[in-house]
Each structure stands twice: as C-alpha cells, then as structure tokens.
Amino acid sequence: MRVARKLWRLTIIAFVLVALICAWLVWTRGRPQDSPFTPLDLTQPVGMFTGRKLASLGDSTAECHTLLFRAGIRYEALPPAGSDQCAYDNAVRFRPGGALRISYPGRLDLACPVAAALAVWEGQVVQPAAERHLHSRVTRVDHFGSYSCRRMYGRSTGDWSEHARANAIDVAGFRLTDGRRVSVVGDWNDGSPAEQAFLREVRDGACKLFATVLSPDYNAAHRDHLHLDQAARGEMGWRACR
Structure with a gap:
C-alpha cells in the first residue's frame, strides 16, 4: 500500500x-520576452527575464556590443582604464545620432550592460511615460556621471561602489522637447501630479532592467537622483528597488 x-x-x-x-x-x-530562452533584443518589450539577460552581459562584452549595434545605438568602445578596485574594461560611450533619441551631456563612460539597459529604458519606459504623463518626449538626461573611484556613500572604508567600475549612473533629471525640465530633487515630492507620476514610473520601470535602483524613497543621500546600476547579483535575479 x-x-x-x-x-x-x-x-x-x-x-x-x-x-x-x-x-x-x-x-x-x-509573450516571447517572458521566456528565459529568447535571445535578448534591446528593441523588444521588457519581459520577466530581461533584467537578468542585461546583467549577464557583464560576462560578454562582444555580445553587448553586438546588441547595441543591432539596436541602432551609436557608441564608441573604450579601452580599459583604472587599476585595482577602480577599473573598467568593458565601457562604452554613446555617440550622437542613431536610434538613441536621448542625449547624455558631458563625458559619460558606461559599462556596456548599463548602456544596454539605458537603451531599453529609453524606448520601453522613459519615452512612453513622458508621452503619457507630460505629453512630450525626453531629449536629454541630466546626470551626475558614472565612473568614480570611490566606496559606497563616499566612505573611507567598506564596499566599493559600482561607480568604481563605471557600472552605475546617477540620473538627476530630464529635459523635454517643449523646454521643460523635470528634476528628481525638485519634482519628486513637490512637482505637479503628472511630474511625480512620471518620475515614479521611470523609477519603477528601471527596476525591471537594472540590478539596483535607488531613489529619494530610499534615503536622503538619494534625494536628488536615481541611482541605477548593474551589480552582478542581477544575473541571478536578486534586485534592489526602492
């Protein structure tokens, strides 16, 4: 029995x-985008495994470059730079034109998986959110940079920041085609209902693409920007979103 x-x-x-x-x-x-076996395409809708696939590009710079090229993103592959804990060997820099309609002013060296995630973020999250809430499109992202040789929160000891490997970007605000500027520091809590809704939607959408997304809802250190990074744990689906 x-x-x-x-x-x-x-x-x-x-x-x-x-x-x-x-x-x-x-x-x-x-919904092929929800399958872990569907090849990543930066022009396709975001699926359940898109974030993991983007994070895994840290193990394959050549594949990351190919995906950017196929998506029509103009970029320059950068030579390795830095040393020890403050170094990168897979960074790219966006070039004007091509499929990327948002500009990032100033020098911006990005680890390729972060650049790939930003390309998806623009097409699948930022522009649709701007059109829905603000009835305009985003032309520029204001930022506080990417590569910075420092530890987390600028401390003298402790874990190194993802910025030390160009594996993060701090987004401060957005410029629109109609001339408006929506900033994290000015509009997260004090902007119009539409501006607040826009900022939260682009934050929530980033959480599906980046391993770590930190906003003013996290702590005072992030009151003026959205921290987006592609920490290695994202490949396993371990994400931090606040």
Missing part, C-alpha cells in the same frame, strides 16, 4: 509539472 501511495503521489506531481510546463510554453509563445 505504501508503494502504491508513493507511486500515486509521484504520478500527480509529474502530471502537475507537465501541465505547468505546457501552460508556460503556451504563455511564452504569445
């Missing part, structure tokens, strides 16, 4: 697993 019961339980478990797999296959046929 015990053997029969065990076989019956195993049969039920197997049936449930097969049913779940079939349901998953049917679901992902209509």
